[in-house]
Amino acid sequence: MLIIDDYYISLLFKLIIAIYIIRMKRAWTQAITNLDENLTCEFHVTIKNNYSHMKKLIISLLLMSISLGMYSQIAADQQEIEKSSSLTVGFLQGGGSLFGADFETLLSKKIGLQLGAGLFGYGGGLDFHLKPSIRSSYISLQYWHQGFGTGYTQSVLGPSFVYRGERWFTAQIGLGYVLGYGPSWPGSAVKSPVILTYALGAYFPI
Numbered sequence: 001m002l003i004i005d006d007y008y009i010s011l012l013f014k015l016i017i018a019i020y021i022i023r024m025k026r027a028w029t030q031a032i033t034n035l036d037e038n039l040t041c042e043f044h045v046t047i048k049n050n051y052s053h054m055k056k057l058i059i060s061l062l063l064m065s066i067s068l069g070m071y072s073q074i075a076a077d078q079q080e081i082e083k084s085s086s087l088t089v090g091f092l093q094g095g096g097s098l099f100g101a102d103f104e105t106l107l108s109k110k111i112g113l114q115l116g117a118g119l120f121g122y123g124g125g126l127d128f129h130l131k132p133s134i135r136s137s138y139i140s141l142q143y144w145h146q147g148f149g150t151g152y153t154q155s156v157l158g159p160s161f162v163y164r165g166e167r168w169f170t171a172q173i174g175l176g177y178v179l180g181y182g183p184s185w186p187g188s189a190v191k192s193p194v195i196l197t198y199a200l201g202a203y204f205p206i
Contacts, residue, residue: 083205086134088116088170090201095123096144096156106134114140121146127162134205137163144176144197152182160197168202 084106093116094100100118102125107113109132114125125142140160147153160174176197185191 083134086203086205088201088203090170090199092197092199093201094118095121095142096146096197096199097121104134110138112138120148120151125160135164135166137161140172140174142174142176142197147182147184151184153184154181155179156195156197158194158197164203168204170203171198171200173198 086104088102088104089100091099093102095116095118097116097118097120100116100121102114102116102123104112104114104127106129110129112127112129112134114127116123121144123142123144125140127138127140129136129138138161140162142156142158142160144156145152146155156176156178158174158176160172162170162172164170174197176195178191178193178195181191
């Protein structure tokens with residue numbers, strides 16, 4: 001009768017268990033790998049779909065923002081063009097007054113009419129704008145009447161170039177033909193037939 005030692009029986013049992021564990025491990029690893037591949041594939045497909053949707057959404061929002069910006073700019077420009085009058089205040093405005101104001105309104109896209117008055121003076125003018133906008137610079141044929149009654153100094157008629165900045169600043173310079181002198185003109189001063197005219201101020205489209 002063959003007698004097998006307990007050591008060999010225990011070794012054989014351990015070998016069988018090890019082979020079983022190895023085979024189970026391989027089967028489990030393969031199952032996990034297949035599951036990971038399926039999950040990874042589904043994840044990639046989901047990410048790809050989400051990326052596609054996000055890309056379309058971002059492009060749509062970008063186009064919408066550009067459209068709104070262009071519409072706002074056009075609306076602002078149209079609103080600015082609709083303003084056809086302005087008020088100017090400052091030094092030697094209002095017909096050469098010490099401090100005066102001029103109101104101008106456009107009769108057409110480039111032709112404007114202005115009237116003004118201030119401290120010791122009044123005047124008016126016919127304006128030709130360089131651009132079809134109340135904010136544009138212009139050439140003006142102006143009449144200045146400086147002083148009243150016994151304080152009357154002189155009256156002047158002549159062309160001026162009026163500069164207007166983009167925001168509020170305005171300045172003008174020109175030549176004026178003296179139509180007459182008044183009692184307030186200094187007796188010792190030279191009476192020139194043509195004088196230099198100028199003014200500084202701020203304008204406000206209304």
